[in-house]
Amino acid sequence: MRPSTSGRTCCPSEGSRVGVFPRPLFVLSGAAGVTCCLCILPERFARDSSICDMFFTWRFVSTLRVTDVLNDSYAWPLLVYMGASCVYPLASSCAHTFSSMSRNARHICYFLDYGAVNFFSLGSAIAYSAYVFPDALVNTVFHEYYVALAVLNTSISTGLSCYSRFLEVQKPRLCKMLRVLAFAYPYTWDSLPIFSRLFLFPGESAQNEATLYHQKHMAMTLLASFLYSAHLPERLAPGRFDYIGHSHQLFHVCVILATHMQMEAILLDKTLRKEWLLAHSRPLLFSQIAGAILLCLIFSLSNIVYFSAALYRIPEPELHKKET
Numbered sequence: 446m447r448p449s450t451s452g453r454t455c456c457p458s459e460g461s462r463v464g465v466f467p468r469p470l471f472v473l474s475g476a477a478g479v480t481c482c483l484c485i486l487p488e489r490f491a492r493d494s495s496i497c498d499m500f501f502t503w504r505f506v507s508t509l510r511v512t513d514v515l516n517d518s519y520a521w522p523l524l525v526y527m528g529a530s531c532v533y534p535l536a537s538s539c540a541h542t543f544s545s546m547s548r549n550a551r552h553i554c555y556f557l558d559y560g561a562v563n564f565f566s567l568g569s570a571i572a573y574s575a576y577v578f579p580d581a582l583v584n585t586v587f588h589e590y591y592v593a594l595a596v597l598n599t600s601i602s603t604g605l606s607c608y609s610r611f612l613e614v615q616k617p618r619l620c621k622m623l624r625v626l627a628f629a630y631p632y633t634w635d636s637l638p639i640f641s642r643l644f645l646f647p648g649e650s651a652q653n654e655a656t657l658y659h660q661k662h663m664a665m666t667l668l669a670s671f672l673y674s675a676h677l678p679e680r681l682a683p684g685r686f687d688y689i690g691h692s693h694q695l696f697h698v699c700v701i702l703a704t705h706m707q708m709e710a711i712l713l714d715k716t717l718r719k720e721w722l723l724a725h726s727r728p729l730l731f732s733q734i735a736g737a738i739l740l741c742l743i744f745s746l747s748n749i750v751y752f753s754a755a756l757y758r759i760p761e762p763e764l765h766k767k768e769t
C-alpha cells in the first residue's frame with residue numbers, strides 16, 4: 446500500500462487530480478519544482494474556504510447568542526450541525542494551505558480534511574433526525590437507527606477516502622471511484638429523509654417553505670459532484686482557468702452554497718415544524734448526541750492515525766526516486 450508520490454497529482458484535494466493541470470502555473474526546475482509550481486491554486490482555495498468558514502462561524506455564534514443552550518434541548522441538534530459546518534471549511538482551508546509542505550504533511554492534512562467532512566455529515570444527520578424527517582417516518586425503526594448508522598458511515602467513509610490516497614498512482618480509476626463512493630454513500634444515507642419527503646410523501650404537512658431550500662441544496666450538491674468528477678471547464682481549454690474558474694474552485698463554491706441552502710432549510714424546518722415535532726417526535730437526548738459525536742471522533746481519528754502511520758512505513762529513497 447503506497448500513497449501517491451507523483452508530481453502529476455498536482456492539487457491532491459478531495460479528489461484525484463491526475464492530469465488536471467496540463468501545464469504548471471509556475472515551473473521551477475528540479476524536484477522541488479514539482480511541488481512549488483502547485484502552491485498557487487491551493488492557497489486560493491484556502492483563502493476562499495477561510496472566508497466561508499468565517500461566515501458560518503458568524504452564523505453559529507449569532508445563533509448561540511440567542512439560544513438558551515442549557516435548557517433549550519430542541520436547539521441542540523441545530524447547534525451541533527452549525528458547529529460542524531464551521532469545522533469542515535477550516536479543515537479544507539488548512540489542507541490546501543499545507544498541502545505543499547511535504548508529501549506526508551500533504552496526505553495527513555487531507556486525511557484530517559476527510560475526517561472533518563464526515564463529521565459534518567454526522568452533524569447533518571443529527572439535524573435531519575431532529576427537524577427534517579417527514580411525518581410518516583417519525584418514530585419509525587428507520588428514524589430510531591438513522592443517527593447510529595450515520596455514525597457507522599462516518600467511520601467507513603473516512604477509512605475508504607484515506608485508503609483511496611494510496612491508490613492514486615497505481616490505480617487512479619479505482620482511487621477516483623472509491624473516493625467518490627466514500628462521500629456519495631453517507632450523503633445518500635443522510636438524504637433519505639429528504640428524498641422520502643420530496644418524492645414519497647409529497648402531500649404531507651412537512652411540505653413547507655423549507656422544501657424549496659432542500660431542493661436547491663440537492664441541485665447544488667449534484668452540480669458540485671459533476672464539477673468534481675468532470676474537471677470542467679479546464680479540460681476544454683487547458684491553462685485558461687488556472688486563476689479563476691477552475692473546476693476545483695467552482696466545486697468549493699458549490700459546496701459552500703449547498704451548505705448555505707441546507708442551513709436555511711434546517712432553520713426553517715426547525716421553526717415551522719416545532720409545534721408538531723414537539724408533540725409527535727421523541728427528541729434526541731444529550732447522551733445520544735454526545736455519544737454519536739464521541740464515537741465519530743474516535744472512529745475517524747483511529748482511521749487517520751492508522752493511515753498516517755502507514756505513510757511512514759514507506760522507504761524514503763523510493764520517494765525521491767519517484768518525485769524526481
Ligand SMILES: [Zn+2]
Binds near residue numbers: 541
Ligand atoms: Zn479542495
